[in-house]
Amino acid sequence: MTRPASAFKPSSQPYWDPEVETQSRASWRAKALADLQRHLAFAYENARFYRNHFDAAHVRPGDLKSLDDLRRFPFIDKKILRDRQLAKPPFGDICATPEREIVYISASSGSTGVPTASPFTAQDFDDWIDYEARQFWSSGLRPEDRYCHSLNFSLFVGGPCVLGAQKLGALSIHAGTVPSERLLGILGQFQATAIWTTPSYAWHLGETAIKEGIDPRKDLAVKRIFVAGEPGGSIPETRQRIEDLWGASVYDYYGLSDIFGSCAGMCEEKNGLHWAEDHIYPEVLDPDTQEPVPLGQRGELVLTTLKKAARPMVRFRTGDIVSFTDAPCACGRTSLRMVGVHGRLDDMLIIKGVNLFPSDVEAIVRKDRELTGEYRLVVERVEHLDRLTVEVEHVRGYNGTAEALATRIGHHLKALTGVSAAINVLAPDTLPRATHKAKRVEDRRTGVWS
Ligand SMILES: [Zn+2]
Numbered sequence: 001m002t003r004p005a006s007a008f009k010p011s012s013q014p015y016w017d018p019e020v021e022t023q024s025r026a027s028w029r030a031k032a033l034a035d036l037q038r039h040l041a042f043a044y045e046n047a048r049f050y051r052n053h054f055d056a057a058h059v060r061p062g063d064l065k066s067l068d069d070l071r072r073f074p075f076i077d078k079k080i081l082r083d084r085q086l087a088k089p090p091f092g093d094i095c096a097t098p099e100r101e102i103v104y105i106s107a108s109s110g111s112t113g114v115p116t117a118s119p120f121t122a123q124d125f126d127d128w129i130d131y132e133a134r135q136f137w138s139s140g141l142r143p144e145d146r147y148c149h150s151l152n153f154s155l156f157v158g159g160p161c162v163l164g165a166q167k168l169g170a171l172s173i174h175a176g177t178v179p180s181e182r183l184l185g186i187l188g189q190f191q192a193t194a195i196w197t198t199p200s201y202a203w204h205l206g207e208t209a210i211k212e213g214i215d216p217r218k219d220l221a222v223k224r225i226f227v228a229g230e231p232g233g234s235i236p237e238t239r240q241r242i243e244d245l246w247g248a249s250v251y252d253y254y255g256l257s258d259i260f261g262s263c264a265g266m267c268e269e270k271n272g273l274h275w276a277e278d279h280i281y282p283e284v285l286d287p288d289t290q291e292p293v294p295l296g297q298r299g300e301l302v303l304t305t306l307k308k309a310a311r312p313m314v315r316f317r318t319g320d321i322v323s324f325t326d327a328p329c330a331c332g333r334t335s336l337r338m339v340g341v342h343g344r345l346d347d348m349l350i351i352k353g354v355n356l357f358p359s360d361v362e363a364i365v366r367k368d369r370e371l372t373g374e375y376r377l378v379v380e381r382v383e384h385l386d387r388l389t390v391e392v393e394h395v396r397g398y399n400g401t402a403e404a405l406a407t408r409i410g411h412h413l414k415a416l417t418g419v420s421a422a423i424n425v426l427a428p429d430t431l432p433r434a435t436h437k438a439k440r441v442e443d444r445r446t447g448v449w450s
Contacts, residue, residue, distance in 0.1 A: 006143070006169070007169070008143040008168065009168070011142040011143060014331075014332065015138075016133060016134035016137035016138070016168070020134075020278055021138075021332075021333045021334070021335070022333060023334060024334065025326060025334060028277055028334065028335065028336075029067060031278065032067060032277065032281050032306065033066065033067055035278075035281075035306035035307065036281060036304065036306060037061065037064055039304075039305065039312055039314075040061035040064055040073070040312075040314060041061040041062075042096060043061075043096055043312035043314055044060070046097070047093060047094055047095060047311075049084055049092070049093040049094045050096075050312070050314065053076070056074070057072075057073065057074040059074075067281075071291070071292065073314055073315055074315065075290075075317050076313065076314060076315060076316050077316065077317045077319075078116070078258075078317075080094075081094065081116045081258065082114055082116050085114075085117065090117060091105075091310075091311065092311075094311050094312070094313075095119060095311050096309060096310070096311065096312055097121055097310050101121045101122070101309075101310070102120065102121060102310050103120060103121065103122045103125060104119070104120040104125050105117045105118060105119050105155070106118045106155055106159075106160075106257055106261075107257075108157070108257035115155070116257075116258070118257055118258050118259070118311065119310040119311050120308070121310045123309065124307070124308050124309055124310050127308075128160075128261070128279075129163045129164050129167055130167065131260065131262075131276050131279055132161045132165070132260075132261065133164040133167040133168040134164075135164065135253070135262060135274075135276075136164050136165050136170070136226075136265075137168055138265065138267040138268070138274060138331070138333065139224060139226065139265060140268050141165060141168060141194055141224065142168070142169070143168060144170075145165075145170040145171070145193045145224075146173065146190055146192045146193050147162070147165040147171065147172050147173065147193070147194045147195070147196075148173040148175050148186060148187060148190070148192040148195045148196075149161070149165070149172065149175060149176070149195075149196055150175050150177065150178075150183055150195055150196060151176070151196055152176065153174070153176045157255060157256075157257045157260070157261045158196075158228065158229070158255060158261045158262075159176075160261060161196070161255075161261040161262060170194070171190075173186060173190060173192060180204070180205055180208045183205065184208065184209050184214060184220075187222060188219065188220060191220070192220075192221060192222060193223050194222065194223065194224040195224075195225055195226070196225075196227070196228070196253075197225070197226075197227065198227060198228065198229045198232075198353040199227040199230050199232030199233045199242060199250070199252075200232060200352065200353075200381070200385055200386060201353075201385070202225050202227055202242050202246070202250070203238075203241065203242050203245065203384035204383060204384045204385045206245035206246050216246045217246065222246055222248050223247075223248050224248060224249050224251065225242065225243075225246060225248050225249070225250045226251050226265070227242075227250055227251070227252055227253065228252070228253040228254060228255055228262060228353075229255075229353030229354075230353055232252075233251070233252025233266075234252045234273070234339075235340075239252070239270075249268075249270070250270075251265060251266040252265070252270075252273060252340075253265040253266070253273070254273055256303070256318065258313065258316065259303060259305060259313060259316075260276065260280070263275065263276050263280050263303075264276060264337075264338050267329065267331040267333060268331060269329055269331050271330075271337070272325060272329070272337030272339050272340075273337055273338040273340075274329070274333050274335045274336075274337055275324070275336045275337065276335075277335045277336055278306065278307075279305065279306055279307055279308070280303050280304070280305055280306065281306055282301060282302070283302040283303075283315070284297070284299040284301060284302070284322060284323065285299045285300050285302050286299050287299060287300045295324060295325065296323060296325060298321055298322065298342055299321065299322070299323070300317060300319065300320070300322075301318045301320045301322045302315050302317050303316045303318060304316070321341065321342045322338050322341050323338070323339045324336045324337065325337050325339055349377070349379060349388075350386075351379065351386045351419050352385065352386050352419075354417065354419050356419050358377060360416060361377060361390055361413065362440075363416075364413055364416060365390075365392055365409070368405075368409065368412075369395070370394055370395055370405060371392050371394060371405070372393040372395055374392070374393050374431045375390060375391060375393075375440065376391045376440055376442060377390055377391075377441045377442065378390075378391065378442045378444065379443045379444060380444045381444075387422070388420075388422070389422045389423075390409065390413065390421045390423050390424070391424045391426055391431060392405075392409060392423065392424070392425055393425070393426045393427065393428050393429070393431060394425055394426075394427070394428065395428060396428050402425040405425045406422075406423035406424070406425050407423075410423045
């Protein structure tokens with residue numbers, strides 16, 4: 001009996017979807033306009049929030065005659081997502097499909113610690129996974145690879161990205177976040193050729209291997225490392241250090257819990273991140289005037305989905321400061337490339353890839369009657385891993401032990417945000433009191449932002 005033909009694309013094929021990936025810039029723009037016109041009309045007709053939101057701004061989907069007209073539509077942001085969700089649980093009236101059609105949610109912690117849910121229809125989910133497969137293919141992953149997914153699976157939008165690797169035919173190892181020793185065991189046992197983790201963890205894992213007598217370059221088979229969640233993957237010095245350690249190529253990916261697990265990723269040229277332009281329309285705006293900046297200049301990334309039906313996102317302010325280029329890429333793909341994330345508009349911290357707002361900590365510290373309510377966050381990088389210390393003060397006359405308080409606060413913080421921190425309990429009036437804007441965060445990490 002002859003073996004059936006492989007269901008997967010030939011590995012020599014350079015593109016996952018050549019028609020999409022190599023279309024002209026004019027074609028990308030024409031398709032984006034048609035998609036935007038359709039998607040805005042869909043949102044207006046099916047999501048009560050958008051009907052009210054557009055009406056209040058005196059703008060209708062029919063007003064979008066060119067891509068430039070998008071600037072007439074009002075923004076949304078994380079706070080609106082959270083408020084609408086609280087007003088109409090569980091998903092909010094930004095949703096445009098009945099719950100019956102929703103098959104998957106991811107959730108992310110917000111500035112109040114209330115997780116916001118990001119819902120997907122079956123079609124949204126399929127679109128997303130097909131995009132992940134395309135992105136993996138562009139970074140050189142092939143059906144012959146053994147891919148180890150080392151991201152959190154618990155409600156985290158990065159989890160299902162593994163299905164993109166599986167879709168393209170790679171052997172997919174759903175490892176999740178396991179202790180380093182266990183992960184090294186998995187990489188060794190199955191001789192995985194690719195892995196996805198955060199850049200700082202990739203660094204840490206490589207050094208842990210060496211400490212255990214494993215040479216990642218010789219004893220392991222990892223040749224591609226996908227990274228996301230921190231800017232390191234687009235900082236050439238950081239990338240080079242990780243590549244040297246592993247003898248592997250590092251590809252930076254960018255994702256957003258409210259849209260896709262990744263919305264952009266590096267091709268094998270590793271010169272910027274190709275954007276998912278057929279699914280998400282990006283704008284880069286001057287943070288002060290909110291007007292578009294010329295291509296190549298830095299500004300706030302504002303995103304509009306083009307197809308996602310469960311919860312259309314129209315002009316979502318990400319708070320990320322980015323820049324794009326449309327210069328031709330040697331790989332032949334024609335999509336816009338994000339040059340990197342240059343910083344954040346707000347004070348959000350990223351600790352081991354998890355978003356943390358100082359206000360999350362404040363909510364906990366202010367709630368505990370045995371604390372003064374003063375606090376400070378100290379972020380350091382120890383052996384390439386982020387370490388957060390929360391300094392708090394016990395109230396006068398507190399009779400218990402510092403350990404008991406520290407354990408309780410640490411437990412609450414972990415439960416609310418998913419971030420582990422050392423809690424340092426100090427005597428009252430130890431922390432500096434600010435008269436103006438409190439400097440609550442001391443970030444001692446260097447070279448985090450390019
Ligand atoms: Zn390219």
